[in-house]
Amino acid sequence: MNIVIIRITLVMLILFCIKTSAQDTLPNNRPLPGWIKPYKAEVAYDKTTHILFPSAIRYVDIGSEYIVAEVAGDADNVLRVKASVPDFEIETNLSVVTHDGRFYSFNVHYNANPIVTNYDLLKVQQEESRKLGSDVLLRELGNDPSSLVGLVMETLYKKDKKVVRHIGSKSFGIQFLLKGIYIHNGKYYFHTELRNHTHVPFDVDFINFKIVDKKIAKRTVIQETPVIPLRTYKNQDGVGGKSTDRNIFLLDRFTLASDKMLLIEIFEKNGGRHQVLQVENEDLIRAKLISDMHLRF
Known part of the structure; x- marks a missing residue:
């Protein structure tokens, strides 16, 4: 009799364990939520x-x-x-x-x-x-993920708005313009445009950003502080004859002293049609806030 009771107890225990085990998984052998x-x-x-x-x-x-x-x-x-x-x-x-x-x-x-x-x-x-x-x-981008930065640059490039109208350089049929300065999360976005009014292609050697003293900006620069762009929207190798090309540059936020200015230089490869833009502190502090432009990212 005791043996029968023990066997019945063991069977019930086994059935209980099987039932409990079955309850630990969802139908179709899917694991419990939280797994x-x-x-x-x-x-x-x-x-x-x-x-x-x-x-x-x-x-x-x-x-x-x-x-x-x-x-x-x-x-x-x-x-x-x-x-x-x-x-x-x-x-x-x-x-x-x-x-x-x-x-x-x-x-x-x-x-x-x-x-x-x-x-x-x-x-x-x-x-x-x-x-x-x-x-x-990247630490250099702060809290902005790289895709957000890229999306902001892409949106500014496609919108192609001209919010700065007084900064430009033109000589030898080449025109270099600063179309906009924007700010977002402590970073500047510079929108530039390069126009070639001639039939001779303009091959870009390099583009340079640097802070210089105003009094020597038009002469041989001795005192200068380079400003390295954190990101460039695209590689700008040059612009063909009778063509236009634009770009977006991402820079860390900074301001200028009253006796300083920012120079943006673009140099022609194997040529002399270099162009220079001069940006002052008043231009920086008037940077357009990205959130005010109602851009869709």
Whole structure:
């Protein structure tokens, strides 16, 4: 009798465990809500795997000593991963937390010749919404993701508005204009236009931004401070005969003392039709606020 009771108890216990186990998964073998599905990643000993996240990386944890991981320099949302030993057979894992509060999990396998070495975690979302795209956050751009900066530049370029009308240079049939100065999140956007009124192409050697003293701006410059653009909308190699070309330059915010001015110089390759724009502090402080222009990003 006792044996029968024990057997019945064991059967009931087994049935209870089966029922409980079944309740731990959703229909169609889907995991419970809150279960984070890990990504699959392959690493090699002689190759580096790069993983692009939608936000800056805050925390990284590796599951074993078989792999090493580090943030890629100034790109705060790019993680470099490699195998620390060749040909490891055991699966390991990698966990990452980003500044936007998201948690990512990876199951990592060794492959001496991985098919994929660059992983973009938001490629699908980027197609749905550009704001959710895979942006490399560079420290030089501050809090602006690179896609937002690129989108602002693209919008200004396509709108092609002329909000500055008094800054220009013209000689030898070449005209160089500053069409606008804009500001957004502590960054300047300079919109320039190069017109060639001749049939002779103008090949650009280089474009230079620098701060100089007003009293020597028209002479040989001795005291000058270079201003390096953070980003350029496109490469500007030149402009053909009877043609026009424009560009957008991204610069860090700055102001000028009363005895200083900003020079924007464009030099012709193997030629002498150089052009110079002179920008004063009054022009900078009148920069058009991007948000006031009702641009759609």
